[in-house]
Amino acid sequence: MPISEEIRRLLRYRICLEKFKRFGWETTFSYTIGKESGVSSEQIRKDFSQFKIEGHKKGGYNINEILAKINQIFRKDITNYFVIMGMGNIGEALINYPGFEKHNIKIAGAFDIDPVKIKKKYRVPIYHMDMLPEIVKKYKVKIAVIAVPAIAAQEVCYYLIDCGIVGIMNFSPIILKTPDSVNVYNIELIPVLEGLIYHSNN
Amino acid sequence: MPISEEIRRLLRYRICLEKFKRFGWETTFSYTIGKESGVSSEQIRKDFSQFKIEGHKKGGYNINEILAKINQIFRKDITNYFVIMGMGNIGEALINYPGFEKHNIKIAGAFDIDPVKIKKKYRVPIYHMDMLPEIVKKYKVKIAVIAVPAIAAQEVCYYLIDCGIVGIMNFSPIILKTPDSVNVYNIELIPVLEGLIYHSNN
DNA sequence: TAGATTGTTAATCGATTAACAATC
């Protein structure tokens, strides 16, 4: 069950609409969003129709209305928590990444097994992995990031699922085995670079 | 021009095949790769056929042969260089990321405009952005990672294109404007998390 | 009104899946 293209496009539109809002615009047209987002205007109207976002014939769409609807679709009214497994380079970068809070997403905690890392002070509490069930329960966490070494990734993945995690963003370069009910999104750094290199040669 | 699914699947197969090799296997079947990679065996045979990877009826595929062919497709015989724009959290994480060299990919240099960051010692040389054309020329760089703040991303993107970059991995949360000839892959951290959250609620 | 824009329905396209002949 991958993240649908439709959902990703909605979030692309949001980026454009926020830009338009900064321009001081109040309304816009499917064609205008299309030019900014690189999506065809027909596709945009179809997506909007699917999610019951209504426009005005000739008058276009009210920017605040679309944004409100998108925020509603993504339940931005409540804070969503996620956890980070592994405090290596990537885990550390994510902890310092600004912009989660702007979208009402918060890190409930980060987890490692190295006592040195657990002791270090960060913007977010670092726990031993044994603490995971407790934190998941406390913050009703459904989403996790796997940023542990490849060798440990599958084991951590099983542990996450046991703890009730249903969505995983995976930075490790392995193919995780998960039940169908769990949604995995792989951040494939090496494959993306190799793909770009491939296209640059062809 | 996005990275094709076919190309990404090939790299998925590689992960599986390298695992099989560690098991000591010499041959395998489309069905076996399928079970490991989560891709259907028909799809795998079709992909192999497309890239002229041949098997033996009843005997399956020779693992080393497929790996050699994949390495040939991705030109792993030569070292491919890329540059990193921006030495924030993500730029720093990438510099310390192990595994690029294993795939014969190297960071030609990282670039920033902050003199403090340029002076700091890392595993990779850090240059002022003015040095970009020189390094691109020296290492024949075609690929860049954008890891600068959102506000600077578009400008850096134009600069990269001027310097001859044709493939971009973009970590900034904006939609880059590029000519069709340039291949952009967006690492959408926030949209992925929001997508996972959406699916966990639906 | 005439022109512009939405929103829906139909057509197209490409990618995936199924089927099966070839053959080891």
Next chain:
DNA sequence: TAGATTGTTAATCGATTAACAATC
């Protein structure tokens, strides 16, 4: 040989694109 597996061709499916009626 019989059974298993490849490799290709045909069928299906879903997503995108085109067309156009509705209407402001």
